[in-house]
Every structure is written in structure tokens, then in C-alpha cells.
Amino acid sequence: MSKPRISFLSQNEIEAIHNASLKVLERTGIKVMSEQALGLLKKAGAKVDYASNHVSIPGKLVEEALEMAPKTMKYCGRNPKYDFVLNKQETHFLATANPPLMIDGETGECRYSTAEDIVQCLVVADYLNHVDLVWPFGTDLNVPGPMLHIVDMYTALCNTEKHFEGDTVTAEEAQYQLEIAATIVGGREELKKRPIISTVICTISPLVFDKGMTEASIEYARAGVPVVIYPMPAAGQLSPATLAGTMVVNAVEFLGGLVIQELASSGAPVVWAPSCGTVNFKTGRRKWGPESSLMSLGLAQLARHYGLPTQRGGLGSSSKLLDAQAGYQKAVSLIPSLLLTPDIAGGIGMLGPGTCLETMVIDNEIIDYALRYVEGLEVNDDTLALDVIDNVGPGGHFLGEKHTLQHFREGWMPEITDMETFEIWEKKGSKSIAQVAKEKTKEILATHKVVPIPEDVQKEVSRIMKRAEAELL
């Protein structure tokens, strides 16, 4: 199979970014707000100043961390049929959504999400064939702050059998999340073997590591559960205005985080999500644009050079509606992203300001198309089909050929995309894709049943939730 792939940075350029990153880690250093992490770094030989939280990390520590970090890892679901391996061969899709707002795909109404919205999104995600893992879809404003990330996980694990990648901003949250997941899979050792959860840890560009998030990541590392390190510099705002400089800041933060993870527990599973933004300098908001894809793709090449798994944006959009803009932005960003086979690509369910249930169905279809595209095509005697061409000769057609019968089903078939004539489309109700998607989600919600957590386990988990409430509120 010949697959369309790109790698646009030369080996020299990749090494230049790597070397620049090592230089920044040692010369400029990073600021780590956690004493626990500073202790680990100091013990390993980094230059630590406790008073200012400043750390200078020698290249040797980075090289060692790169050695220790696993090159492949398992991501599991509550149901083992949803397990997969991050091994740089295939892309798995993440419903990233965009809490806390919810957008109605048909009417465009935008409002805070409710507990019910979150469950609905999870059920649809559980159903869709291209969703492999999920993020929190929304926020129920009735959930008190200290419980939110724990409730996010609990709700997700109850309402889908697929992997959940959550947020964790304190060590306490991490401990409860890990305990809940361990209870569901059958213990800590089992969770290490079959991590049904992972967490996203953001660094604070430029070059700062928050106390809570860092200590949460250490808990995950010690549990052997994957951590996604997610630096989010933005060119000219949280990193240099130049793309290469922004990539360096991203790589420095990733490598700094990786060192902490591997020092906390050698062999800790780490994924790099090299998100790089560009900025609308009028408003200061991030803008959706081609440079972000370029930077992230470049860093994906660096990740390849390290042999480490990546998670990247896939179906990005800044649109407020489920409209043409949403469609072209998602498609235009997804395809190049897949050309470097990220292990995980996100964006399913997200629009600019919030989560949109209906877009999940459309995103699933865009992915279906894109996956077929990156699968490529095969050139061999059978596919060159010389005998068939000779048999039909000039003129005529191939519809009746046995060779056609053997191969015609290989072609991509849309599920919801309209490709009919005008008359047929009209006869079917002249529906927009948003209407079609809405009907599809209604149908899924009416028919799809998620297998619940067994009752005894559920009871045990509820007890943990009660304990968390008593301690954290």
C-alpha cells in the first residue's frame, strides 16, 4: 500500500530544534512550582534554586528520560474491544468537545451545558465507530469546583465503554481518579496493564510548571497511567513571534515535563500533544490558522525522531454554527494532520465556542473520508488490471467485469453526505446536513444502550465519590 505521507523538516532542522531545546533547558531553565518535583530534579543532578523555583536541566537528564520513556503504550476502554495501542502506525480519534458551552447544531443556540447534555454526548460517542476515546464534553455548573474533574471521569466511565482522557489539576483529584478507575478495572496492577483513563497536563507557557498539575502528573506516573503533556504556546504571545521559536518553547516544556515524569517513575507512559497557537493581535485570542498546523506537524516529526507517541488537533474549527466554515475548517485541518499519523487526533464534537452534539456525527463522516484518503492505494498486477483493460478494450464499460465485482466495494461510501440528484434530495425533505445530523443523533439516543458498570462495582465507586466529597468539599 502506498500511503500519502509528509515530512517537511529536514533531519538537520529537526536536530536544530532539538539542540535549541536542550540549550534553553540548561541556559534559561524552567520554573517548577512544586517542591516535590524540584526534589526529584535536584536528586537527579539538575541545578535547582528552591527560593525562586528555578531549575536548569542538563542535556544528560533529557537524554536519559528519552531513553526511559516507553515508545508504545496501551490505551484501554472499560470494554476490552475498545483497547488500542499507540505505536505510531495508526491514528485513533478523540472527541475533544469544548466545555462549558453547548451549541445546538440546528438552531445555533449557545448555552451552558447540563448534566443531561454530557450524558447524551457520551452515548453518541459510545456509538460512533471512529470515536476511540473521549474528553469531558461539558460542565454541569451544579458540580462544585473541587469535585468537577472527578465527576467528569465518573460520568464518562458510567456512560461509555471507551477510554477517558481527563483533566487533573491537583494531586488529590489524581488520587481519586486513579482509585475510581482502579476499582472499575479490578485493582491498581490491572489499571497499570489496562489504563482505561489518562490525563492531560498543561504546562504554562512560557516555561512554567504549575504545582497542582505537576503533582497530579507525578501521581499518574507512579500509577503507570498515561499522561499527555500539553504545552500551548502561542506565537508572539506566550512564545516568540516566529514559528520555529514557538516550536522550541513547546519542545522545551514537553521535555521538561518528560524529565519530571521519568524521574517520578522510570518508564512512565507519556504522550506529547504539541499544540502551538497563533494569535489575533487585535483581540489576543488564538486564531485558527495554517501556521498552527505547520508547527504542530513539525513537532510531530521531532516526536517521531524521539520515537514517542503524539496527540494532535484534528478537526479544528472556530465557527459558531454548524455551517460551511465548520465543515471546511475541520476537513482542511484534519487531512494534513493525518499525513503524519498522530497516534491520537482530536476535535470530534467541537465548534468554536462550545460542544455540539450534531457535529459529532458529521465529524465521524469527515474522519471516514480522511482515513480512506490516507490509506492510499496499491499498485500491483491485480490493481493495474491489464487483462481487464484488454478484455474491455476501447469503448464499452467495466460494470459487468468480474474484476469490478471483486473490487467495487473497496471504494469509500458516505453514510450521511448527500450525493443524490436534486429531485431525490428534494423528495427526501430538502434537508441540510445539520438537520440530517440532528435526526441521526436522535436516532442514536433512542436506540443505543451503553453497557453499564456492574452494580457491585458501581456501589463501590459511589462510596469513593462520597469519600471524595467529604474530603474535598
Next chain:
Amino acid sequence: MVDLTKIKDSVIGGEVDDVVEMVRKAVDEGQSVKRILAEGLISGMGIVGDKYEKGDFFLPEMVIAATAMKAGLKVLSPMLKPGDVESAGTVVLGTAKGDIHDIGKSIVGTMLEGAGFMVTDIGVDAGPDKFVETAKENNADLIGISALLTTTMVGMEDVIKAVKEAGLKARVMIGGASVTQEFADKVGADGYAPDAPSAVGKAKELVKS
């Protein structure tokens, strides 16, 4: 004699060193501190604000001009008497407890400065006490709270309560990506704005009322 319009132009151009040098020189020459501030620094920042509104200036230009303005102000501050500063109002601005998102807050701060407000930025992860104390110290007209996380948005209500309990005159304005007017009403904020330019409008309105 240092020409005060030169100070103004250097603020507009974001020439930090030039501003500091000229302000020092003007002070040494015995020029009126109040005039250096009004005709040099504040009027320069005012023009920067206008240029931004017209679309000629972008954030980096705003930020560097504000830096220059503040550097000049620092030279003047030991000499300023109450009443010398004729500002649009005094604001205490910060990001709610548990939240480290600061880009939006800082932009709002810069824009308020551009519109002639005196802003004290208390940074991120700020609890009710910090807001109340700083507002007292600065005799603030307005408190601005930013929160981007649903987990920290809720904490804004505690600040609002604390401000009321302390009997401060300051009005409270809130904002941040996840905050809406509906939420602002629910927690009893005096005002909300979805972006920095409208935050300036809202601030003017709240300070007057």
C-alpha cells in the same frame, strides 16, 4: 526644556528608555509633575487607545506603550500628590482562585490603562482576601475578576460577597471565556463584558453610576 509632546510621542512609540530619560529630565528642570503626567504620559496612552480602536494599532503596540507609560509613572510616583492623577478610575484586576489563565485579564488591564484607568494587577490564583485588601489599599472604584474555568468561575461569587461584606464602594465586573451575562447575573456581579473593548465601556459606566 523637555518638550512634553516628545514624551507623549515616545509613549506612543513604546520607547521605554526615552520616556524614562525625558521624564527624569523634565522633573529635574522643575516642570510640573501633574502636567508631565497629563500631557506626556496619560495623553500618549490615550492616543494609543484611539489608534487601537481605529484599527491602526494592535496589542503588541498597546502593551509596549503601556510599559513605557508605567515606567514614566514610576519615576513620577514619589512626587505625586493625591489629586494629581486625574484618572478615569482605579481598578483592581485579577484572576480567580485556582485559575492561572491570565492572557484575557492582562489584555483587559492594558486596554483599561489605554482608556485612562489606573490598574493594579494582582495576578492569578487570587482569593477574596487579596481582592478586598488591594481594593482597600488603592481605594478602588472597580474590581475586575477573570475566570476561564468552570471550577474557578464559581469562586467569583465569594469575592463579590467578601467585597459587599467589607462594605467597599468598589463595583465588581467579571469576565473570561466561560462567563456569560446569565452567569454574571446569577452571582450578583455589577457588570460583565465579553471582550476587552466592551470591558472598557462597562468600566466607564460602572465608575460613573
